[in-house]
Each structure stands twice: as structure tokens, then as C-alpha cells.
Amino acid sequence: MAERAPEELVRLDGLVVAGRGHRALDGVSATLPRRRIAILGPNGAGKSVLLRVMHGLLAPTAGRVAWHAVAGRAPRIAMVFQRPVLLRRSVEDNVVYGLASSAAHRGLSAAQRRARAVAALERVGLAHLASRSGRVLSGGEQQRVALARAWALEPDVLLLDEPTASLDPGATRAIEAVIHEIAASGVAVVLVTHHRGLARRFAEQVVFLHEGRIAEQATVTDFFARPRSAAAHAYLEGDLA
């Protein structure tokens, strides 16, 4: 864990994920700043694969991920997936489960875990559903429970993989509001999305992936106003889906 300038979040060095004659990531190298980051790109560009590699869920074929230390320790990283996976138990118990599984929260008593879970649910506006079974909620509510579960872990970094995919506009707005709050609380958020409006409203930095490589990295304003790469230009024009 290298100590570097505090504005640096993570360094990606030559990441390759290859298999069966295909390279999902083909030499991704970048230094991401501690800002709100959106990873954009067409289908199959490697966005979700990159997020999984950054989280350690997927081992790269080559290359490494070096996170910037937080207060002298490895950063706590949480991830929320496109399709939230809630356990067959109450909403509150789902959040408690996350805390009980977290090595960083082993010292908490059962009562403390429960109190934190309730607080996290309040922050995402779902405290009134705490005793309901998680799996009978709507897709948007389930995603907010997943966000509450991740937020309760007090992560330094939150990785979001298409958190608003397949949700209606109302649910998307609710999720977006929660993501803004999480980022405002000091958590570094890396967001993979197809939702350009969300990326434009939320992100400060954009990383644009194309065919497993970073085609462009820019501020959100520059990316949407003046894309430099032909691929990003085609993507924004709707010629690259």
C-alpha cells in the first residue's frame, strides 16, 4: 500500500483480464483521483469487469490495483451490484448481516449493529420498511437497501455497478439522491453507468472505456462538451451502444 498524494484514490497498472481468446481488459492503466468518478463506455467495454478487479472479486491476468492508503490502512471498499442480492430475511437483518460479516466491525455488539442498521435505513428513507422481508420490496427499494447495507459498513470507497439499470424514473431519482448523499458524506464513489444523465449530474471525472482500454479520461464537463477520442464522440452521438 503506497503512500501517495492525498488526492489520489487508486492506481491501475496495466490491468489485463483475458480468457478464451478475448480480452475484457486490455492493459488498463490510470491514476484515479479522489473525486466522483463515472466509468462510461459501450456494452462489452469492460466497465463491470474493471469494477470487479478493483474490488478484488476478479483476479486480473496481469497488472495490479494499488489503492491509496486511508489513515495508514487499506481503504474499506464496498460494492453495490446492478441487481441487488438481498437475503431471505428482513430489511434490517440484511443490513445487520453486512455489519456482522465485516472484519472492520467485529467489535460491535449485536445492539450496536442493529442501531447502525436502523440509522443506515433512515438515511436511505427505508426505516419504515425495516421489518419487511427484503426480497418482496420493489427493485428500487431493494437497491436502496443494498446501498444502506454498503453505507453502514462506513466504506472509504463505494463501487457502484449500474445501480439504476432497469429502474423506473422515480426509483432512479431516489437512488441518485442516495448516491449524492453518500458521496457528500466523504465516501469516494466510483460509478459504472449507462445513464449519461446520471453521470453528467453526479460525476466530476469520467473514465471512458472502449474495447477493454481507457480511450479517454477527462473532467465531466470536458468529456461531454469536447470528447477527444473518436470512440467517445461516437458514443455520445449514439453511434456506439
Place this chain on the structure above:
Amino acid sequence: MSWIADSLAGAFALAASGDLRLYAIVALSLEVSLAAVAIAALVGCLIGAAVAVGRFPGRRLVIVVLNAAMGLPPVVIGLVVYLLLSRAGPLGALGILFTPAAMVVAQVLLITPIIAALSRQVIEDAWREYEEQLRSLGVSTVAAARTLIWDTRYSLVTVLLAGLGRAMAEVGAVMIVGGNIDGVTRVMTTAIALETSKGDLPLALALGVILLAVVLSLNGIAYAVREWSVRRHG
């Protein structure tokens, strides 16, 4: 065809008469099979979860063997248990041959592979859905297996019912290791076989009707529980 109707009428009359001999047989059947299912559930679900979640050399071979073991012939299991428990056998000192305990052992060996193989499939399907999320939360493999068993509990009840059905319907193994001793090791299936051979069809049919009623009731209860759970927990 009138003999079938007469036998059925006699069977229902016998079932309703409160015949102690009949109910002793039913009680012993349930006792032996439920004990076997309880033990096999513990062992089988643990094996199923370990194979579903674990990654180890030879895992595919274990899956094939488990699936194949679902079709083990009961008489072969009965014979093996008989040899193990007979006085000259390696476990002869236990002295449980021709007792209900020996029947439980045989049924455990018969249904453990069934419960292990089917629970492995149920838990592995859930693992595909949960794996990334649980790994993301830092859940250990053992804790993940525990979580998956709990989360698939209603599907696993169906698996246990399959095991119970197999145990209660089984005749070959319990006949060999139990000996079908009246009042000691006689269960519904062995009694049906015996009474049929003796020509006492009303008793055989009464036992058959009760056996079907027990199996139907257990499945009905399990179905109702599962429906309720799906509505409540999704």
C-alpha cells in the same frame, strides 16, 4: 372386482377401528423414517453445501458419485449393513442387527446421498446468485454455506420430503436388517409385503391407505409452508 371393494372397505374399517397392532406399525414406521431423515438431513445438507460452495480437486467426480448414489438399490444397502452389523461383522459388537436402530442405519445410508445431491443442486443455484455479493461483504466460505442453507431452507424442506418419501416407501433394506419381527421391527412396507403374501388384503390395504395418507399429509404441509414462505419472504 368386488374383492378389491371389499378389501378397501375392510381397510377403512380397520384404519378407523383404532387397532393397536396397526397403529404400532405406523408409529414405528414414522419413528424409524423420521430419525433417518433427521440424521441424513444433517449429514446430507452439510455435504451438499460443502460441495456446492467448496472448490477442491475431484469436486466434479464427487458430484457424479453423489448423483449416481441416489439410485443405490436398497437391497444392496441392506446387505452391506447386514454384513457390517452381523455378529461376525466389524460392527457386530453394537448388537443392533434386527432392531429399529439397524433400520435407521440402513435408511440413513439410503437417503443421505439423495439429500446431499439434491441439496447440493439447490444450494449451488443460490450460490450462483449470492456469490459476488457475499464475497463482496467479506463472508467466509463456511459462513456463506451457513447463509445459503438458511436462505434455501424452504426448498431444502422439499429435498427432505423426497428423502422421507424414499425412506418410508423402502422395503428391501429394512426387511434384511430389521427382519420384519412382529412388534419389534415390523413397519408399514414390510407388513404390507407380508400380509399380501399371507392373503390378508384388508390389513395390507389399510396399511397402504395409511402410508399414502401420511405421505400426502406431509407433502401437503410442506407445500403450504413453502407457499406461505414465498409470499412472506419472496
